[in-house]
Amino acid sequence: xxxxxxxxxxxxxxxxxxxxxxxxxxxxxxxxxxxxxxxxxxxxxxxxxxxxxxxxxxxxxxxxxxxxxxxxxxxxxxxxxxxxxxxxxxxxxxxxxxxxxxxxxxxxxxxxxxxxxxxxxxxxxxxxxxxxxxxxxxxxxxxxxxxxxxxxxxxxxxxxxxxxxxxxxxxxxxxxxxxxxxxxxxxxxxxxxxxxxxxxxxxxxxxxxxxxxxxxxxxxxxxxxxxxxxxxxxxxxxxxxxxxxxxxxxxxxxxxxxxxxxxxxxxxxxxxxxxxxxxxxxxxxxxxxxxxxxxxxxxxxxxxxxxxxxxxxxxxxxxxxxxxxxxxxxxxxxxx
Amino acid sequence: xxxxxxxxxxxxxxxxxxxxxxxxxxxxxxxxxxxxxxxxxxxxxxxxxxxxxxxxxxxxxxxxxxxxxxxxxxxxxxxxxxxxxxxxxxxxxxxxxxxxxxxxxxxxxxxxxxxxxxxxxxxxxxxxxxxxxxxxxxxxxxxxxxxxxxxxxxxxxxxxxxxxxxxxxxxxxxxxxxxxxxxxxxxxxxxxxxxxxxxxxxxxxxxxxxxxxxxxxxxxxxxxxxxxxxxxxxxxxxxxxxxxxxxxxxxxxxxxxxxxxxxxxxxxxxxxxxxxxxxxxxxxxxxxxxxxxxxxxxxxxxxxxxxxxxxxxxxxxxxxxxxxxxxxxxxxxxxxxxxxxxxxxxxxxxxxxxxxxxxxxxxxxxxxxxxxxxxxxxxxxxxxxxxxxxxxxxxx
Numbered sequence: 107x108x109x110x111x112x113x114x115x116x117x118x119x120x121x122x123x124x125x126x127x128x129x130x131x132x133x134x135x136x137x138x139x140x141x142x143x144x145x146x147x148x149x150x151x152x153x154x155x156x157x158x159x160x161x162x163x164x165x166x167x168x169x170x171x172x173x174x175x176x177x178x179x180x181x182x183x184x185x186x187x188x189x190x191x192x193x194x195x196x197x198x199x200x201x202x203x204x205x206x207x208x209x210x211x212x213x214x215x216x217x218x219x220x221x222x223x224x225x226x227x228x229x230x231x232x233x234x235x236x237x238x239x240x241x242x243x244x245x246x247x248x249x250x251x252x253x254x255x256x257x258x259x260x261x262x263x264x265x266x267x268x269x270x271x272x273x274x275x276x277x278x279x280x281x282x283x284x285x286x287x288x289x290x291x292x293x294x295x296x297x298x299x300x301x302x303x304x305x306x307x308x309x310x311x312x313x314x315x316x317x318x319x320x321x322x323x324x325x326x327x328x329x330x331x332x333x334x335x336x337x338x339x340x341x342x343x344x345x346x347x348x349x350x351x352x353x354x355x356x357x358x359x360x361x362x363x364x365x366x367x368x369x370x371x372x373x374x375x376x377x378x379x380x381x382x383x384x385x386x387x388x389x390x391x392x393x394x395x396x397x398x399x400x401x402x403x404x405x406x407x408x409x410x411x412x413x414x415x416x417x418x419x420x421x422x423x424x425x426x427x428x429x430x431x432x433x434x435x436x437x438x439x440x441x442x
Numbered sequence: 443x444x445x446x447x448x449x450x451x452x453x454x455x456x457x458x459x460x461x462x463x464x465x466x467x468x469x470x471x472x473x474x475x476x477x478x479x480x481x482x483x484x485x486x487x488x489x490x491x492x493x494x495x496x497x498x499x500x501x502x503x504x505x506x507x508x509x510x511x512x513x514x515x516x517x518x519x520x521x522x523x524x525x526x527x528x529x530x531x532x533x534x535x536x537x538x539x540x541x542x543x544x545x546x547x548x549x550x551x552x553x554x555x556x557x558x559x560x561x562x563x564x565x566x567x568x569x570x571x572x573x574x575x576x577x578x579x580x581x582x583x584x585x586x587x588x589x590x591x592x593x594x595x596x597x598x599x600x601x602x603x604x605x606x607x608x609x610x611x612x613x614x615x616x617x618x619x620x621x622x623x624x625x626x627x628x629x630x631x632x633x634x635x636x637x638x639x640x641x642x643x644x645x646x647x648x649x650x651x652x653x654x655x656x657x658x659x660x661x662x663x664x665x666x667x668x669x670x671x672x673x674x675x676x677x678x679x680x681x682x683x684x685x686x687x688x689x690x691x692x693x694x695x696x697x698x699x700x701x702x703x704x705x706x707x708x709x710x711x712x713x714x715x716x717x718x719x720x721x722x723x724x725x726x727x728x729x730x731x732x733x734x735x736x737x738x739x740x741x742x743x744x745x746x747x748x749x750x751x752x753x754x755x756x757x758x759x760x761x762x763x764x765x766x767x768x769x770x771x772x773x774x775x776x777x778x779x780x781x782x783x784x785x786x787x788x789x790x791x792x793x794x795x796x797x798x799x800x801x802x803x804x805x806x807x808x809x810x811x812x813x814x815x816x817x818x819x820x821x822x823x824x825x826x827x828x829x830x831x832x833x834x835x836x837x838x
Contacts (some may be wrong), residue, residue, distance in 0.1 A: 247776060
């Protein structure tokens, strides 16, 4: 191993490292090895009215039956009276990389007659996950690796009306964009022609801007020029118009996922038909780590600061910060 | 059919390259090759491919952008070659303008702590290396508790990190915790001296200690072996917990396992350092020129320098940092919190300073009791605060 220092890649060595090299880039390999052993975690929440294709889309995204519908033994088609939060975890593996994927479904959202405050149970759930993580973090005997149940990303399904965002959409996104990464998608996009789609997207973007709703990728979290360039391209395309399907059809001699109708077959992964591939690339192939980082370093930190300040206000009104930030045991209301 | 072709191609390439390059290099190139083949031919496979296998690369990219940091402490008496070894390890020249004190000045000298920071970049990976030196250790005539400034320094770094971590703004926490301590044992004696034993025992629960036999060029191979065995026995006898290499997984490659076994059998490493370049066997190498021969630093049969460098930098750097974070720092934090809450209850003040020296580790049962008592005390303290607030309002 003595001449392992000489690598075939010719490099202009700096004056300080005369010959051979130190080998600090091997730390990347060490990190990678460790990461592969540990595995990753990703928690994704899907929100939208029933019938918009949430379960189908999650199945399509991860190419396996991970949604709530696939796990339920009987098809319960009833609309629940209140919003329920159901989370289902699967461990999926690809090329040696293991990921614990948790899909959090919210049946009952927006389905009642009176939908006021329908975001509150969801907000409470998200804050409860932050709280749980915080409690683990300030524990005296901390676990080596705290299992991360914080919601990393929330996909919001917009029905393809073709006009503009509805009040419930705006209310929900306004409240939740402050605590979680929101990725809105236009669901069942096979009912819109391309012109209608572009018009709808433009209207949605205007509505979001008018209501100051910051969806992922947020402008203010761009780190450098390279990131900004990539993210600007994405921002010009959101919300993605998606079609989900878990059935395969034969098209031009190839088997593809799609929806077969009398007038043709909608191919899910064809970028001229719908933007599913872009959504998948964004969420999984390129920005997954970024999503997790924003959740843990920005949203979680905001929650933590709020909690610490709530519990440490002294009688004379000045905030006093204990060095270990131990909050009181009574849980205060977290709703905004 | 395609897979069979790929597999045979892989075996062929592997056998061609195996002689010259490292495992990781082979694998990296094979992976690149295979992915390009896959891109060209396998269209149907894309259907089954979700894509989160790129996650390690995404994490990769972020770390490369941010860069890494590593803090290394060197401890040992003067003249054991600490500075030279550091320069040899990282191919830097950190101690250019050093002034050495003479004997009189050293009689009453206290141990100082000096820090040197250097930024190294290689293949796009940035490392901020901090070397903490301890000049004056073991140099005075009376060396009682000469490790005290060192333990205080380590605790201070833990305390600073603890405060930062518990604070409100956690965006840019500077991690100055000492990740590893190289302890230099002089080769002239017969094993560990009392000061060595006491130093290591004071530090083994706060930092990863790697003992080294310095200036190994004054020992013959037999003497080296005897000294290593002796030091190993004494370390075990005195119950000193030096840094243990983590166990290999059963699914690691054979070569890796073999390397790991060799490393474990070789501790403590017998090292030689050199700042000078000499001509040996037609090549320019770092070494020491003697009338009877040339000692090459990077020659494995001469000393264990290469093993130390590989272990420290190329294979275990990340693990050293992990053990510091997960074990030593957590110990410190647990003790700190326990001490703080018991002190708060006694003094009934909210502004007590954090103690610098942690208590000895209690056992599990006691810890549970302490935790229960802590929660009780916290509740009592909250009640007291509420009562104070009510009294304050009544007064107004």
